[in-house]
Every structure is written in C-alpha cells, then in structure tokens.
Amino acid sequence: MRIVFKNLRILWSIINAINASAELADIIEAAGSRLSQLFDLLAFSILLKEDLDLYIYCDESSSRLFIDEVTVNTIKTFSFITGERLNREQVNKRLAMRRFESRWKGTSDGRLKSSISLPLVNEGEVLGCASLNSDHPNAFDAQALQFFSLITYQMISSMKHSQVISSMKDMAIYDTLTHLHNRRHLEQVLEKEFGNSALKKEPLSIVMVDIDHFKAINDRYGHDEGDKALIHIGSLLKASLRKHDIVARFGGEEFLVVLPRTIMKDAVIIAERIRRSVEVTPLSAGDIKIHLTVSLGIAAIPAVWPDSKEELIKFADTALYEAKDKGRNRVCFYVPTQDSPAKGILSK
C-alpha cells in the first residue's frame, strides 16, 4: 500500500510539472526528465506529427544500438497509428541524455526488450505518439499503462493549451494576410533598434516600400488578386532580406523594412535588390501575368539624426513620396537640405 501511495505521489508531481509548462519543449522536458522516477525505463520517446520532431530522453548508459532501436520502434508505432509511412531520415531526432534511476535488478544486454506507446490524440486529431522503452522484458504492466495514459492525457491538454497561447501570440505580432509581422510588432522592434542605435552609436536604416498603382490592380482584377499581390510582394521582400532584417506590413499596400546595423550605402543596395526582384517577378493570376513595381524610400542613421523612431519613419516616408513623384519604380533616400528635404536616386 505504501508503494502505491509513493507512486501516486510521483505521478501527481509529474502531472503538476507538465501542467505548469507553457511551451512545448518544456512540456516534453517535464515528462522526459521525470518519468524514470515512476517507470522502469531506459528511454522515453515522443514523435510529434506537426514537424516530425522525435524527442528521445534516455539514460546516459544507453548504447547507440538501443537508441537506434527506440527510434525505429517509435516511428513504427507512429506509422501504425497515423497510417503514414515514415522512415528515420524524415524525422528530426532530438536526443537528451539523463541519469535515470534504475529499478531493474537483473542483467541486460542493452537492447530494446519492451515498450508501451500511446497515441497523443485530441478530439480525433493525432498529434503524435509517446513511448516508454526498456532494456528488459515485460518492464511495463497494467498499472504502468494506467499511469502512462494519465500522463499522456495531461501532455495532450498542455500541448493544446500551448498551441492556443502560441497562436494568440502569433495573432498579436503577425499580419494575417501576408504572414509578415504587423505594424504594432514592427514599431516595438524599431523602438528597440532605435534605442540600441542611439546608445551604441550604431547605424540603422529603414526602407518604406509601397506598391505602385495598387488601387488600379484592385479595380482591374478584383480584391482577391489585390490580396494575392500583397502576399506576393511580402514573399519577395522576405526573400530579398538578410536573416536579421525585419519586414512588416505597415498598412494597406505599404511595407516597412528595418535594417539593423546598416549604413545608407548598404540599405540602398538592399532596396534596389527588392525593387529589381519585384520588377522581374510578375504575379500569376490564372492565365495572365500581372507586372508589379514598387517605390522605396530610405532613411538611415547616421545620414540623419532623428529625435524619435516616428521621425525616422517620417523621413523614409518623405523619400518614398519623392520616389513616387519622380515616376515610381525607384529607390530614393532622405537627405536633409535647406531647400529640398529629400534627394532621389534614379535606380532604373
């Protein structure tokens, strides 16, 4: 009876640890690092359907052969549950070595001898499967299965909760149409980059991008094609930027690009790359190709010393209007002079 109470106490502590985890990786860690307190196992494995991530938490004494056998067995069970044929090259294996408490008193040749797996299912949707793996035969009994199922139910519940939080976070920072960042998020990023630039005396450039004659596209081809044009330009913008650059839909057909630690000369190169990429990549709309162009306005620190990020945006906007005024499909940058606030670069 005392053993049963002890096991129940451990079970609740594992369930509480999973319940307290908000991120997917933390949920898996909460289970993976604690299950050996309750079960006679050498490895805990979990394969998730969404990204085919295979997490294996195993005792540090596990051989490579044992880990391979766990990998194959988990994939086999997953394939049985989902009906999808998978091979080991398709999964992203994430291995975590831990020191597990061992209850096994016999000898072992270190091979996989027994395992139990449970599908992770939420409202009929398979999220993946989780397995307990041992190097000795008949390591798991009916009570182990009962306990493991309670743990997997808690994991499913926490994973769904984490997905909801994650999608709410995404909704707060991403534009739902283009999947670029939204204006609110970009302003937060720019605030931070502007502060860094001022503090560390580092360069910072921004590029305001506007689709030329966007209203005419909507009028001629309809709003669905207009939306496709926004998505098309969004993906070309992303493809033209470096890893640490940030792009957002700023509003309507306007986009704003933040180029941290970038001087004007390099910002002009990037902006020109964007302009050219849009010019040579028409949007396919059924049988026809819609040729799009964009106008771009750059403001860069230290070419200018704005008092605020809002003023920096205003400078980029002034340069953008200069580009529109000079005939569109071009890049202009902001240079403050006494008689003209912006100077254009003919980039065609």
Add this chain to the structure above:
Amino acid sequence: MQKKKTTVSLELIELYSTLLNEIWGKVSELIGESLLAFLMQLTIDRVSDKVSLLKGIRVSEAGISLEAIRDQSKDTSPEDIHRAFQGFVKNLFNAFTAITENVINRELFSTVIPKLREAEKMLSQ
C-alpha cells in the same frame, strides 16, 4: 429455417455486443475512454472497407453500440456475422499489441476466449 438463422444472427450480435462492451469496460480503465474510442474507430475504419457490416459499429466516448447492425441482421447469415466480428476483434487485438505489446491483451484473454468459443458453439448447433 430462415427464422432460426435470423434468431442465431441476433443472438450472435447480442453476444458480440456484450463482448465488446466488456472489452470497453476493461480497456477504458487502462487507457481512458477517449483513447480507446480512437483505437476502436481506427480499427473499424481499417477493416470496414472489406467488411461493410462493421460500418454499423458506433463508437463514442460513452461506449460502443451495435444497434445499427441489429437492423441489418436479417439479411446477413450467422456465419458472416461471426466472421466479421471475429475479424474485428482480431484487428483490435493487433492494434492493442502494436502499441502496448501484451499489456492490454493479457487483461482481455479471460473475457474474449470463452465468448468466441460460445459464438462458435452457437453456429455449430
């Protein structure tokens, strides 16, 4: 003769209904209703392509029901009913084995084997 066959068919369905509900009771204690309903539905989906009678099995988290199959019983021979359910139980055991080796099946043998023998006895009479 026809009447007798229909009666046997109904009795067989009754027997399998009892058996499946006993399986439900034992396995749901081990893995919970939700997971068991998923595994049962998975098995039905995989075998009912070949045996359309099994499409009439209704599974939910509340349990398992053969009501829809009872209505079809007069058009189906007792042998076909027995073969269909025997195949279903076998596939269900295979599913349990695939995920938990023998842990679930061990708990079920004492329930399932006598019921299958009883079904065979009904057919031979």
